[in-house]
Amino acid sequence: MNVHAPKPDKYKAYRARKKAAGLKQVRIWTLDTSVPGFQERLEADIARINASESERETLAFGEALMAEMYADDEAEAY
Numbered sequence: 001m002n003v004h005a006p007k008p009d010k011y012k013a014y015r016a017r018k019k020a021a022g023l024k025q026v027r028i029w030t031l032d033t034s035v036p037g038f039q040e041r042l043e044a045d046i047a048r049i050n051a052s053e054s055e056r057e058t059l060a061f062g063e064a065l066m067a068e069m070y071a072d073d074e075a076e077a078y
Helices: 012-020 038-051 053-077
Strands: none
Touching (some): 038 053
16 A cells, blocks of 8 residues: 555545636635734734824725715615
8 A cells, every 4th residue: 555645635526516617716814813912913003004194094085985985875775
């Protein structure tokens, strides 16, 4: 018995079915909120953003756009 033979990929058929269905596998990496120091880093980043004039202007611009979008949606609903 060859102990170095590659093990069969148990997901190969699954991936083939998904690909045949026109789907594509995408791997997404996100922040791990359970890492020690995450909350402190987040709070420091928020404080830095809130203290920045350019960031406040950018946030205000984004909020104004969202408000306009919601106002347009509500007007179209009636």
